[in-house]
Amino acid sequence: MKWIEPQKYLNKLKLQEFPQPEIIQLNYPVLLCHGYGSMSMLMKPSPMQDSCMRLRGFGIHAFAPNIVPYATIETRAHQWKDRIEQLQQKYGYTKFNVIAHSMGGLDMRYAIQNDGIADSIASLTTIATPHHGTSLAEIVLTTPELLKEKLNELMNWFGENVFPNEKSNAVAAVEQLTRNYIEETFNPATPNHEKIQYYSISAAVGKGTTHPLNPILRLQNQLIYQKEGINDSFVTAESAIWGEHIGQYSISHLEQIYLQVSKERKPLVDKMWLDTAKNLQKNNL
Template sequence: MPNFPASAFQRLTGLQSFPQPAIIPTHLPVVMMHGFGIGGSFRRGGHLHEQAMYLRMRGVRAYAPNVSPYNTVRARCQTWKHHIEHVLHETGADAVSLIAHSMGGLDARFLISQMGLHDRIGALVTIATPHRGSELANLVLQQPDAVRSWMADMADWLGTHIIENGSANSLQTVRELTPSFMTHSFNPNVPDHPNVHYWSYAGRAGRDTEVPLTPLLRYFNAYLYEREGCNDGFVSVESAKWGTFKGVLDADHIRQVGMDAGFGGADFDANTFYADVALDLADVGL
């Protein structure tokens, strides 16, 4: 056998003495909740599946179920509640933590406040959730009737076919994402529960930043910047702030869930981010 120095042999073989990543010791299972739209549905497992599998590799009992992507908060929450009850039954846990992206954060708030799950949720972490709505919803509603109807018909067809037992009501959903609806209806009627931790993150890219933006979002980013300031292409930084604000991610709305639409160019690791969120939950005993 060649007489290699130990260090040289290790470099050749690539072996490490302890190669497995550190376990993240979360106490509660984690349910990851996706937002509006179909982007992640074309990936194996759907929205946030890859991130959930990464967390499982780190020891977190993570789940990323899917609900109808183009339906209202109230309608989606019926399915979310069923999924959470399944997780509680399967794990034997008394409660779960929720990590919710975009509209999923509104779903989570509704589940806690209006569907009696406040005693089954330890924490809610929202990422780029439009807590104060998005002017992009008004942009859609301002389109000519024929264009708006075509967009709604296409979204509703996708929403009913892309997921088992799917349903859709895309136009009503868009109406409920306007700043006016969120400010005057949703937020006053969906108060935070004092026994639940509420944390939030915002995202930024494009205008007024040095963060690369997925080209598909350029028009939306510019439109929203003129009306709400710095944003991630769909949700402004100010709209995303809720509860304890944890910071701004240098990633647009698409890259926050591990997608780059084939364009690359951004230095953001979604798996690492969600692992850091899980570490924060573990640090407070959740």
């Protein structure tokens, strides 16, 4: 019988002096803004719920409210403004560090420029936001008209049932995510505000990389790669860069908000959120 050294296993039981998550002290609370879509709302209270709780684990005051899932940038921006004002009235906050995922980053850029909330924002960090558009939107819009119409009706019906406070418009939102609209209309009209710090995070998996991707997303990942290059299955690494680029991560668009994350890959997502929080701390935000 092989002798098993007990000390080897006892070492694994040694207690750390401080096993809790590191406290990250920020000057301002964090508002998390979700992107396009609502399927994740069937599985959790908010698309950004897990990310929010990750930040709260660091001792950060973080909030992840919901807004209309399928609507134009302008409509969604107005709702983010309302959420900011609600939190200010309830807790007395003056400013927020906004961390926005995907389309949420465009919403907040618009809100800062057009909705009079610049004085309430200390920083905007965007994660995989299509700042230069995404060819995936163009692919969706090439769907045969009848099918596109039916899909629009279905998505609007679903969106208005999970969030009945605002009328949805799924196709209009997709049209605003195309490269042509973002580069020729949105960006020229939506410059950065001089008093706000802008940061961005990009990602790439699948085709053109050595990093794995859920097979369900493989086709769209390859189609985007053919048109634009490496991507996270929704947005290219290049399109996601805006302001000061924090870094590129090997996690998919859905993994970034803790969807379809395996146990083995969860530490990669955890690290992205830790790095995001520490960047705010480093910059005295």
